[in-house]
Each structure stands twice: as C-alpha cells, then as structure tokens.
C-alpha cells in the first residue's frame with residue numbers, strides 16, 4: 001500500500017472538489033484531490049449552469065468560463081427560464097431584460113456534466129500544485145485529533161491529512177457516518193434524467209423549461225436544450241411524496257411523455273438516446289452543521305441543493321471557493337478545531353442562507369398551485385410584473401416578496 005502524508009486532501013473532483021483544488025492553487029497551497037471515477041465521467045443532472053456558476057468561476061479564474069464559452073460543441077447559451085404553471089400557461093422570464101445575444105455574454109449555459117466536469121478537471125490537471133488521483137475510491141476514514149486517514153477500497157492508497165474537504169456528492173459516506181448528516185425524506189428529492197433528440201418546440205433562445213404539472217407538484221418536469229439538437233429531459237419530486245404514495249417515477253415520466261396534452265405532441269418524433277437514470281438530490285431546506293474537527297462538507301455532501309430549483313452546481317462551486325479560503329485561515333492560525341471550522345459554516349450561511357430559506361418557502365408554496373397560476377396569468381399581461389420577476393433572479397430582497405401574502409393580495413386586487 002502507498003501511504004502518503006499531506007496537508008490538504010479533497011475527496012471528490014466534481015464541481016465542489018475541483019473548484020476547491022483550483023482555489024488552493026490560486027492561494028499557493030498544494031493539495032491532493034482524489035476521485036473514484038476516471039474522467040470524463042457522467043453525473044446524473046439537469047445539466048443547467050446558472051449565472052452563479054459563471055460568477056464564482058470568474059472569481060476563481062476568469063479564463064475558465066471564457067474558454068468554456070468558446071467550446072461550442074460542449075455547451076449552449078441560455079437566456080432565461082420558461083415557467084409552465086399547473087394551468088399549462090407558460091411565462092418566459094429572461095435572465096436579463098432586453099438582452100442582445102450578439103453583444104451580451106450569456107448569463108447561463110447548459111452542458112452535459114460529462115463535458116462540463118471534464119472541462120473543470122482539465123483545468124485542475126494543468127495546475128502543478130494539484131496532485132490528482134483518478135479511479136481511486138476512498139471508503140475508510142479514521143478521525144484523529146491531529147489528522148484524518150483515508151484509505152482506498154482496494155487498500156492500494158492511504159492518505160494521512162491535516163485537513164479534509166469532503167466533496168464526494170449526494171451519497172457521501174463520510175457525511176453520513178462521520179458528520180452525522182442523515183438522509184431525510186422531507187429534505188431530499190428523487191430525480192430522473194434521460195437524453196433525447198428531436199423534441200419539438202424548443203425555444204430559440206435556449207430558455208430552460210420548468211414545467212409544473214399538477215400531477216407532479218411539488219416537483220416538476222424539465223426540458224433543457226443541449227448542443228446538436230439534444231435535450232436533457234427529467235423530473236424531480238420530494239422523496240417524502242415518492243415514498244408516501246409509493247410512486248414509480250420512471251413509469252410516471254414515460255406516461256407523461258406519451259400521454260400528457262402538454263408533452264405528447266412535443267415528443268411524438270423524439271427519440272431517447274440514453275436510458276432513464278435516477279439519482280438523489282440532498283436539499284438545503286434545513287440548516288445543518290457542515291464542518292467538524294479537521295473537515296468541511298462541500299456541495300451535495302453538505303446537502304446544499306436549492307429546494308425550489310434543484311440547482312446545486314453553483315452552490316458546490318461556491319463551497320469549494322470558501323472552503324479553500326477557510327482552510328488557509330486554519331493553517332495561518334494553526335487551528336483545525338471544530339470550533340474554528342464554524343467560520344466556514346458562517347461563510348456558507350452568509351452566501352447561500354437567504355436564498356436557500358426563500359427557496360424552501362417557495363417549494364412549500366407549491367402546495368397552493370392556484371398561486372402559481374395567478375402569477376403566470378397576471379404576468380402574461382402585466383409588463384411591470386414580468387420585469388420584476390426577471391429582477392428577482394439577481395435581487396434576493398425582491399425575491400422575498402414572492403413568499404409574502406401581500407404580494408398575492410396586490411396581484412388579486414391589482415394594487
């Protein structure tokens with residue numbers, strides 16, 4: 001067995017782990033990154049990259065997004081969201097008002113995770129200070145006061161590290177068995193994804209489509225455009241509902257595609273180019289402790305997916321950035337105690353707390369589909385409201401309005 005002693009180890013090279021490694025390199029700290037997969041590797045996902053992804057990657061290295069945008073076969077630009085309410089009326093909400101595709105840079109992208117994650121890993125491989133082990137699954141963890149030891153499943157590698165950044169995703173063994181993060185059905189969604197080609201009526205500005213069918217509430221169906229006329233198609237639903245109603249999501253997804261009046265004509269000539277695959281989404285709808293003595297949990301390992309939109313890539317990237325910066329503070333102060341690590345929890349709470357709690361309220365509001373119908377009906381004829389909805393993407397205080405009864409009172413009484 002190869003036994004290594006390292007200052008910093010990152011477990012998982014998805015968006016959370018890769019961004020942490022890149023940020024360590026920026027601040028001059030060598031680190032070791034380990035992933036069980038060989039890249040490129042697939043990750044079941046909707047593949048939508050929001051404006052958050054560009055903003056945090058630009059803080060880590062402005063060349064990353066610039067380079068990615070040039071790779072036209074890897075991604076499509078996205079300019080907004082088409083929300084379809086339970087009454088089947090649709091509302092287009094652009095990410096930017098009066099956008100100009102020739103002059104503005106795209107606020108969002110859609111890219112298969114096979115490509116996006118590999119692109120990030122390629123950036124990692126260019127950095128000399130990052131030691132990267134691929135195809136190495138770490139399954140055993142020993143916690144000691146002054147270090148943590150990780151050992152691979154095949155016992156070929158053991159790493160003794162002063163600090164561990166845990167970014168091994170939704171099924172994180174460390175998060176469950178060492179950090180006490182339980183899978184809670186009420187704070188967890190089940191998601192399915194299939195790749196299609198030939199879906200009709202895709203938007204010309206690549207708006208992603210969130211379709212809130214009454215059959216799926218509080219979950220939703222999605223259709224996201226991809227390069228080469230392909231589309232990422234899927235659905236997500238709260239695991240509590242799936243378990244309580246004993247639902248077979250794959251069967252529901254196929255039935256909707258084949259028979260639902262909003263979907264069937266769009267899929268009549270479409271072909272599935274993959275099979276339906278499922279994966280869990282640990283939601284950030286509950287505040288949890290995401291650090292402890294000598295470790296921090298990043299992205300899905302820390303259950304930080306947005307409970308309304310299902311977005312987790314941007315949050316995982318932010319975690320990587322803040323976890324690396326916090327680790328630097330630990331080395332400067334020579335303090336790796338659980339107490340000192342709380343600084344990382346505070347950073348994450350400051351950056352994501354308001355948005356996650358608002359999204360939880362919006363997710364709960366989906367129990368009242370008529371509210372959703374009302375917003376879409378009014379916004380379709382009221383330009384000021386539809387512009388306000390666009391502004392809500394960026395302005396969290398404005399988004400707070402969406403969960404206040406007064407907002408709906410004004411809509412009903414046209415105040």
Ligand SMILES: Cc1cc2nc3c(=O)[nH]c(=O)nc-3n(C[C@H](O)[C@H](O)[C@H](O)COP(=O)(O)OP(=O)(O)OC[C@H]3O[C@@H](n4cnc5c(N)ncnc54)[C@H](O)[C@@H]3O)c2cc1C
Nearest residue numbers: 012014015016036046047048138168169191299300312313
């Ligand atoms: C169906 C579905 C749809 C989604 N749609 C979207 C979307 O459209 N947009 C969005 O922003 N988010 C979406 N998400 C959420 C998003 O996929 C995650 O939030 C994101 O991947 C989290 O990144 P991460 O780095 O924390 O973990 P991951 O991306 O899961 O990366 C974890 C890495 O750890 C590695 N690993 C795991 N275990 C070990 C081990 N024992 N040893 C070594 N390595 C290990 C894995 O190989 C993997 O590379 C969706 C999720 C699902 C399930």
